[in-house]
Amino acid sequence: MIWNEMQIQLIVKISETGSFTKAGEELHMTQPAVSRIVASVESELGTKLIKRNRKNGLVFTDVGERILILFRNVLSELQKVDELIAAEQDLEIGKVHIGAYPTACTRFIPKIIRTMEEKHPGLEVKLSKGSYFFGHPFQKK
Numbered sequence: 001m002i003w004n005e006m007q008i009q010l011i012v013k014i015s016e017t018g019s020f021t022k023a024g025e026e027l028h029m030t031q032p033a034v035s036r037i038v039a040s041v042e043s044e045l046g047t048k049l050i051k052r053n054r055k056n057g058l059v060f061t062d063v064g065e066r067i068l069i070l071f072r073n074v075l076s077e078l079q080k081v082d083e084l085i086a087a088e089q090d091l092e093i094g095k096v097h098i099g100a101y102p103t104a105c106t107r108f109i110p111k112i113i114r115t116m117e118e119k120h121p122g123l124e125v126k127l128s129k130g131s132y133f134f135g136h137p138f139q140k141k
Helices: 005-017 021-025 031-045 061-087 100-109 109-119
Strands: 050-053 057-060 093-101 122-129
Touching: 005 021, 005 031, 005 061, 021 031, 057 061, 093 109, 100 109, 109 122
Parallel strands: 093 122
Antiparallel strands: 050 057
């Protein structure tokens, strides 16, 4: 079996979004293309990864859940390779997740993010606003 990173990213993105269409949009693919790729991955594996259900939407099978864990690990390791190569070239890449109160999200954080992105174009910045997050699970609104 030969996997490519795009196929792995797609399966993981489907699990995150719960939708072929949304996953496709985020990865700049059409829904039919997403369906074809999933079908080819499932065919190559010889098993279903995702059950499509009108009542529950998309549900990963038991084996699909286990493969999903492995795919997430693969993507994490590939990210480490990218970071290692970037460090070797004196570049900084990676992901930064910022959680803040709504006021900070609109007043202070956008300027900080712009500055970070200008100085480090390889960084991916994700902003989440919530009602509280120190010492508690972060609550998105």
